[in-house]
Amino acid sequence: MAYRRTVEEFVTERAGAELGVVFAAIAVASQGIERQIRLAGLSDVYGAFGAVNVQGEQQQKLDVYANDELIAQLGKVKSVAAVVSEEDEGPVMFDHPGAEFAVIFDPLDGSSNIDVNVNVGTIFSIARVSGDVVESVLKPGTEQIAAGYVVYGPSTVMVIAFGDKDGVAGFTLDAEGRFVLTSESMTMPPQGPYYSANEANAASWPVAYQEFVKTLVSEGLAGKAYSARYIGSLVADFHRTLLKGGVFLYPPTEKAPTGKLRLLYEARPLALIAEKAGGAAVNGATRILDLKAEGIHERTSLIVGSKAEVEALNRLVMGAAK
Ligand code: AHG
Ligand code: MN
Ligand code: MN
Numbered sequence: 001m002a003y004r005r006t007v008e009e010f011v012t013e014r015a016g017a018e019l020g021v022v023f024a025a026i027a028v029a030s031q032g033i034e035r036q037i038r039l040a041g042l043s044d045v046y047g048a049f050g051a052v053n054v055q056g057e058q059q060q061k062l063d064v065y066a067n068d069e070l071i072a073q074l075g076k077v078k079s080v081a082a083v084v085s086e087e088d089e090g091p092v093m094f095d096h097p098g099a100e101f102a103v104i105f106d107p108l109d110g111s112s113n114i115d116v117n118v119n120v121g122t123i124f125s126i127a128r129v130s131g132d133v134v135e136s137v138l139k140p141g142t143e144q145i146a147a148g149y150v151v152y153g154p155s156t157v158m159v160i161a162f163g164d165k166d167g168v169a170g171f172t173l174d175a176e177g178r179f180v181l182t183s184e185s186m187t188m189p190p191q192g193p194y195y196s197a198n199e200a201n202a203a204s205w206p207v208a209y210q211e212f213v214k215t216l217v218s219e220g221l222a223g224k225a226y227s228a229r230y231i232g233s234l235v236a237d238f239h240r241t242l243l244k245g246g247v248f249l250y251p252p253t254e255k256a257p258t259g260k261l262r263l264l265y266e267a268r269p270l271a272l273i274a275e276k277a278g279g280a281a282v283n284g285a286t287r288i289l290d291l292k293a294e295g296i297h298e299r300t301s302l303i304v305g306s307k308a309e310v311e312a313l314n315r316l317v318m319g320a321a322k
Pocket of ligand 3 (some may be wrong): 107111
């Protein structure tokens, strides 16, 4: 069987050894997280950690483990100046003078699904640091050097994209614990059979979103009928959307009027991957990658997926705004 390149080899070839080493660290951390998830039932890593994070959310033990592991592995990489994590209030600075990268991540996405053996993930974005770290990571998503996610499941897959290059690549964790190339060029179908939303919030969505989903259910779009899929782990709902097409939407709600998902380490990395795969990502009216962030934990509404659905909803939201 032909040799499969590891994610570090692939990134080194495409974007240089400096970035390759950062991906190698993320791969090692992800492999450790996958092992903890796989063996969680045999050890004491299920359940709440007993602390609340900066988001005001109960931290799960695996949230803390994943965060610690990513910080430990990335802290060894001399070209990484700092990390910004969903789990920490501010950047975690490393003593790496002149380091050029910052890594921004959601260490464990889908925490509510950890204890029920459903897919969870890690989402990350890599930014170039020039001067102040927070300033650097708040720049628009179009400045991302690279972005990716790992979805832990029956198989564990890492999907990545580069800010300045075309293409989306997929790597599968092999029996030796390496992420090896399994999809060299992933593209999102132009339209999909699925829409994905937490419809328990529908009554509090802006009307344009309610109309959009009602229309998908009753008439479909461009002659295609739709089915609903909602896993509740963004990374898994996104991965299915990338492979099968369709749209994931987390609109503004009464509880989260500016959106629930985080711009820097959920929406932006996935928006880069979606666009590089031929899809689209907006907050309703505006392209996610154009949004400037005011703070590292800023939240946003997110509509991401195939062009047909995202553009149709974007037109509705813009129309409603007139
Ligand atoms: P996290 O576990 O990192 O806090 O993220 C959870 C997010 C995301 O994974 C998912 O799409 C969303 O929360 C689900 O929210 P609801 O339970 O409100 O649908
Ligand atoms: Mn998350
Ligand atoms: Mn998380």
